[in-house]
Structures are given as C-alpha cells and as structure tokens.
Amino acid sequence: MRRLHRRIVRTARGDAGSVLLLTLGYAALAIVAILVCVNATSLYLAQKRLDGLADAAALAGADGYTLRVEAGRIHADLDDAGVRDQAEALVAVVGDGAVVVTAGTADGTSARVTVRADWHPPLLSLFVPDGLALQATATSRTALN
Template sequence: MTRAARGSSAPLVIAFAAVVLLLVAVVVDASAAYLARQRLDALADGAALQGADAGAQGVDAYAGGLATGDLAISRAEAEAAVRAYLRDSGAASDHPGIRATVRVDGDRLIVELTAPVDLPLHLPGAPGESLVRAVGSAVVHPDTG
C-alpha cells in the first residue's frame, strides 16, 4: 500500500461514536417516555374505575337496590370522583402538570390523562416539552344473569 492510499481512521471512529451516542440518547428518552406512559395508564384505569363507581349514582343504587335498566352515569359525580382519586393517589406530585378529561359515552366513562414528561437526555432539534397521554375507561352495566 502506498503512502497516498493510506488515510486516517479517526473521522470514521468519531462518526461511529456519534451514531452510537445518538442511538443511546434515543433509547434512553424512549424508555423514559414509555415508563411515564405506563404509570399514567395505571392512573387512568384506576381513575376510570373510581369515577364509574361513584358516578353510577352509587348512593341510589346501594340504598335503593338496582333497577332493571342500566345505571346512569352522572358526569359531575364521576368527574369529582376522578379528581379525588388523582389527588389521593399523589398524581400531581408524580406527574407535575397533569391534566384530566372526563367523558361519559352511554354506559362508559372515559378518562384521558395528559402530562409532560421530563426526558433525561435532550436531543438537538427535539421539541422542548414532551407529553404523554393515557386513556382509561370503565363500563357500568349491571349483570342481569
């Protein structure tokens, strides 16, 4: 091999190191976002169950017995129960900036939680704030069997 055919391997090593560091940053950030979403999923499911239980006119159902039809979900009572669940579970301290949306769709209560996630590594060109979203739902349908 002639002297002119030789080259430095330093640029190649630097390029590979940059690619590896970028991949590590992507995996670390994606893992942090995934774990935050999993925690938010658990909160959304618990809040939906609590809201459906309280919002299904619980006082009337437990005091007067179940009628033959479906239980009606009171949106106001369900929303209050969801907010109480999130407060009691410490969701605001675990997920600062958490927002909850409560919807009633027939016999289904749907709780949507959105919270910012603080990613450990900040990639150049990535958005400054990342959000995670989770949806939980519960159905109120007494078994007539």
C-alpha cells in the same frame, strides 16, 4: 525491491491518522444512538404510566355512582360530577403532575376519563427539547348494573 519497500512504508505512514477519524465518527454515532434510545424508552414508559393512570381514574370514576332502589331492584346511576370527583381525587394522589382533562358518563353506567401529562426528555434531545404533551383515555363500567 527497495523501491517497493519504500513505497509501502510511505503509504502506511500516510494512512495512520484515518483510523482515528473513523473511531471518533463511530463513537459519535454510538452516543447519538444511545441518546435516542434512552429518550424513546422514557417516552414509551411515560405513555404506559399515563395509560395505567387513566385506567385507574376511570375505574375510580365508575365507583362514583349513587344507588337507587326501584321495584325491589338496586340501580347504580352515574353522573358526570360523581365521575369527575372520583377521578380527580385519584389523580391528585397518584398522578405525579397529571391532570384530568375530561371525566363523565355518556350512558349512566360507564365512566370515561381522559388524563394529560407533560413528558420531558431525560437526556439532551435535539428533536423535542421542550418535551411533549401526552394524553390517555380509558373507559370503565360499574359492576352493579
């Protein structure tokens, strides 16, 4: 019985450090998971912000029309210069570093605007240390046609 007791005590003393290694491993894994989640959330929110900016710029671009009266009817004509001027004016005010890539109209009644911005991870990131270039495109139609 004494031998069994000594063997149990000897085995218990030999396993004392393994719990510390497991704890450190799980702590490192938890920190990596937190970093990835924070960076992924930041990227998602940056893309949603850029989508909203593209929508607003397209809406502003759709207001860059010129009015024309023909046979007693009012027509709103969009041109590429008017769309670009309105979109760039809006992005300059609320863009927070975003730029207008393209802005124009294909059919004279709808404005299509593409904006671009750079995203940088808020925390240390091994996967994308330099950040990413994000882009969003939106289309809006004039209400007067």
